[in-house]
Amino acid sequence: xxxxxxxxxxxxxxxxxxxxxxxxFPSLSIIEAKGSGRQKGIVERxxxxxxxxxxxxxxxxEVVVEDKDKPLVVETILKHAxxxxxxxxxxxxxxxxxAIRIRTGEGGEPVLQAxxxxxxxA
Amino acid sequence: MRKxxxxxxxxxxxxxxxxxxxxxxxxxxxxxxxxxxxxxxxMVWVAVATALVFLMQAGFMFLxxxxxxxxxxxxxxxxxxxxxAIVTVAWWAVGYGVAEGGGNDFFGTSGFFFHFxxxxxxxxxxxxxxxxxxxxxxxxxxxxxVSLAIVWGTTLERIKFGAYVIYALVFGAVIYPxxxxxxxxxxxxxxxxxxxxxxxxxxxxxxxxxxxxxxxALLLLGARKGKYDADGKPRAIPGHSMPLVGLGVxxxxxxxxxxxxxxxxxxxxxxxxxxxxxxxxxxxxGVIGASLAVYMKSxxxxxxxxxxxxxxxxxxxxxxSGFVEYWAAPVIGxxxxxxxxxxxxxxxxxxxxxxxALSAHGLAGIWGTLAVGIFASPRLIVxxxxxxxxxxxxxxxxxxxxxxxxxxxxxxxxxxxxVVFAISFATFALIKATIGLRVSDEEEEAGLDIxxxxxxxxxxQFIPQPEYSTGLPSTMGAGAGIPAAAPAQMTATESQEGxxx
Numbered sequence: 001x002x003x004x005x006x007x008x009x010x011x012x013x014x015x016x017x018x019x020x021x022x023x024x025f026p027s028l029s030i031i032e033a034k035g036s037g038r039q040k041g042i043v044e045r046x047x048x049x050x051x052x053x054x055x056x057x058x059x060x061x062e063v064v065v066e067d068k069d070k071p072l073v074v075e076t077i078l079k080h081a082x083x084x085x086x087x088x089x090x091x092x093x094x095x096x097x098x099a100i101r102i103r104t105g106e107g108g109e110p111v112l113q114a115x116x117x118x119x120x121x122a
Numbered sequence: 123m124r125k126x127x128x129x130x131x132x133x134x135x136x137x138x139x140x141x142x143x144x145x146x147x148x149x150x151x152x153x154x155x156x157x158x159x160x161x162x163x164x165m166v167w168v169a170v171a172t173a174l175v176f177l178m179q180a181g182f183m184f185l186x187x188x189x190x191x192x193x194x195x196x197x198x199x200x201x202x203x204x205x206x207a208i209v210t211v212a213w214w215a216v217g218y219g220v221a222e223g224g225g226n227d228f229f230g231t232s233g234f235f236f237h238f239x240x241x242x243x244x245x246x247x248x249x250x251x252x253x254x255x256x257x258x259x260x261x262x263x264x265x266x267x268v269s270l271a272i273v274w275g276t277t278l279e280r281i282k283f284g285a286y287v288i289y290a291l292v293f294g295a296v297i298y299p300x301x302x303x304x305x306x307x308x309x310x311x312x313x314x315x316x317x318x319x320x321x322x323x324x325x326x327x328x329x330x331x332x333x334x335x336x337x338x339a340l341l342l343l344g345a346r347k348g349k350y351d352a353d354g355k356p357r358a359i360p361g362h363s364m365p366l367v368g369l370g371v372x373x374x375x376x377x378x379x380x381x382x383x384x385x386x387x388x389x390x391x392x393x394x395x396x397x398x399x400x401x402x403x404x405x406x407x408g409v410i411g412a413s414l415a416v417y418m419k420s421x422x423x424x425x426x427x428x429x430x431x432x433x434x435x436x437x438x439x440x441x442x443s444g445f446v447e448y449w450a451a452p453v454i455g456x457x458x459x460x461x462x463x464x465x466x467x468x469x470x471x472x473x474x475x476x477x478x479a480l481s482a483h484g485l486a487g488i489w490g491t492l493a494v495g496i497f498a499s500p501r502l503i504v505x506x507x508x509x510x511x512x513x514x515x516x517x518x519x520x521x522x523x524x525x526x527x528x529x530x531x532x533x534x535x536x537x538x539x540x541v542v543f544a545i546s547f548a549t550f551a552l553i554k555a556t557i558g559l560r561v562s563d564e565e566e567e568a569g570l571d572i573x574x575x576x577x578x579x580x581x582x583q584f585i586p587q588p589e590y591s592t593g594l595p596s597t598m599g600a601g602a603g604i605p606a607a608a609p610a611q612m613t614a615t616e617s618q619e620g621x622x623x
Contacts (some may be wrong), residue, residue: 024134043519044358044360045358045420045422045424046358046359046360046424046426047358047424047426047427047467047470047478048356048419048420048424048466048467048470049356049357049358049470051357051358051360065482
């Protein structure tokens with residue numbers, strides 16, 4: 001199992017989510033993140049003083065998949081998150097030891113992504 | 123007033139033709155009735171104006187909360203309510219008497235614990251309190267409350283709540299009444315070498331007074347943590363809501379129609395209309411002046427500064443609103459708008475005034491008081507006063523008399539500054555030496571909402587909320603709007619669409 005963590009632009013999320021869902025990966029999380037990298041901060045002006053905001057808002061996308069699915073998910077993220085400008089973000093891939101579905105207590109790779117016959121409205 | 127009595131005489135004459143026998147008695151009765159109704163009409167106008175002036179409390183509340191950070195949003199509400207409550211009692215018990223109770227050049231000596239049929243004033247000017255006097259007393263109270271609300275603009279996000287309580291008591295009972303007595307209560311400033319200070323609605327009495335109190339508090343309180351960097355350069359601490367600032371400014375702006383317009387105290391000649399038009403012209407010019415100034419200075423149109431411009435224009439026209447012609451109002455407002463921007467930028471370098479109260483109420487208040495001495499029209503000035511210097515330069519009023527009036531206006535500024543600063547500084551110093559003026563570093567970091575009030579102004583920021591899984595109103599039944607095959611994990615956007623579908 002692999003955990004894919006991608007720091008992306010906010011506007012990249014919706015197309016990534018749509019395509020991952022389409023390809024059978026509905027399970028993911030996003031976290032509002034702030035960070036710095038090569039992209040410079042922005043300068044805010046307020047009542048004559050300036051305020052440099054050095055960390056920019058990004059989304060952290062987290063998806064846990066079976067090892068074989070990793071390239072597909074990474075490709076999807078790259079396809080939609082890349083604008084070619086500084087600030088597109090980074091992807092990290094981490095090993096995952098265990099996955100447990102809280103509702104049933106079952107574990108292992110089958111819990112990672114939903115399968116169509118098990119789907120139900122929340 | 124004269125017009126209405128004329129009408130009464132005509133009506134009476136008409137009545138005497140119809141009923142010649144009783145004409146004389148009826149004429150007298152009619153005159154009395156018309157005079158009574160005339161006072162009642164005046165008081166109805168003052169009542170409307172009073173409500174508008176009290177509404178300004180909401181304006182100050184939103185303005186200050188908008189300029190604060192989220193962790194200090196709730197305390198602004200508590201402050202306004204507690205201050206308004208204390209100043210109400212202080213003005214009724216003591217303040218009104220000090221301001222309006224006749225007495226000597228410095229303070230009034232009657233009218234304490236204002237009640238019906240009480241004798242107020244001495245000698246020829248003494249009167250017994252009738253029903254109509256309550257309205258004027260309440261109007262004065264609203265002014266006192268506005269003046270106090272101005273004080274706290276400089277103290278946001280770091281002052282101890284107890285300071286509000288103690289200073290409000292002193293302010294409502296002593297500080298504001300002393301200044302009001304000097305100018306409006308027949309005191310020292312109502313006759314300087316034969317000339318009275320002209321301050322129609324209180325550029326100095328209300329606004330400069332509040333701002334000087336604010337300065338005294340700020341000097342003893344110091345800047346917010348993080349306002350100045352290691353080199354002493356000011357840093358921006360942005361307020362959390364420009365929309366709230368805007369709401370506050372607009373409420374203040376509308377309230378000002380009561381503030382200035384109501385200071386006519388009567389409906390005679392519909393003069394309040396002139397005053398209100400002047401008020402509007404100056405406020406508009408203040409926005410334009412401040413917007414231009416801040417754009418030229420920083421190449422950005424600062425949202426808060428446009429609001430400060432409106433307030434400065436309004437403060438600037440407060441003293442002259444009943445004394446100047448329409449053309450002068452936008453000039454006064456525009457200059458006030460320029461003043462507020464340059465003053466905020468200059469003061470920011472060494473004093474931390476989060477809302478710009480020192481500039482918008484203090485310096486614009488001084489400008490407004492002096493502007494009377496520059497632009498007051500010969501048509502509108504009060505008895506004994508001289509018109510503005512403008513009418514010496516471009517008309518034939520002798521310069522000696524108009525410059526004299528300008529000097530008298532300057533005396534009002536000086537008097538207000540000295541009296542208010544001395545008492546306020548002493549009061550705040552006493553607070554600082556006893557209960558303390560400023561919260562601890564830890565409390566300031568956490569925010570005054572949680573540290574002073576034990577609750578958050580915006581609790582959802584800090585407390586997790588249970589999720590509502592379908593995103594649908596419960597009355598629609600589970601899953602009514604969602605197809606059964608919908609994916610288990612929906613994004614926020616999708617579930618909202620589901621709810622609205």
